[in-house]
Amino acid sequence: MNILISNNSKEPLFQQIKEQIKQHIYSGELVAGDALPSMRLLAKELKVSVITTKRAYEDLESEGYLISVVGKGTFVAGQEPHVLKEWQLRELENEIEKIVQEAKRLELSKNDIKELIDIYFEGDV
Structure with missing residues (x-):
């Protein structure tokens, strides 16, 4: 999963991450059951705070795009x-x-x- 963020954008970093993950789901690059990187790993890769990735993941989970399983990770939710x-x-x-x-x-x-x-x-x- 390739995510590019811009520090020059007016859009908050968590929103940039969130929208790009949605686009990966819409395009079929990410499908139901696919594991996402841990919040810490993604934060490290993107050079952002873990709080930023946590906010993006939590928003996507509340919107039904992701499912978090304690001890297992975060996965793309099944969508019809x-x-x-x-x-x-x-x-x-x-x-x-x-x-x-x-x-x-x-x-x-x-x-x-x-x-x-x-x-x-x-x-x-």
Whole structure:
């Protein structure tokens, strides 16, 4: 599992870790039952605090992505394809909400946003 974090990002480190683990699950790189590195090992590899990795793992566990087994480790939870798709849709909706809020802040119209979506949807992005 490859995780890259940026100290220059506005996004907190635990959030960067959390989102990248989700992406590994969405892409199928991590599947149900796969073991994740221990919190300590991941913290050491990423050169961050164990508290940071603990927060990412705990959030992912509370959201149903991971399962922790005392004395055994942390594993990817089993997801049915339709549940995984629902999670991805929820993530997309959250991103759309952020985009709409930013568009309103910039005083863009709904048609402006639709035009941008059309450009990106049809482009090679």
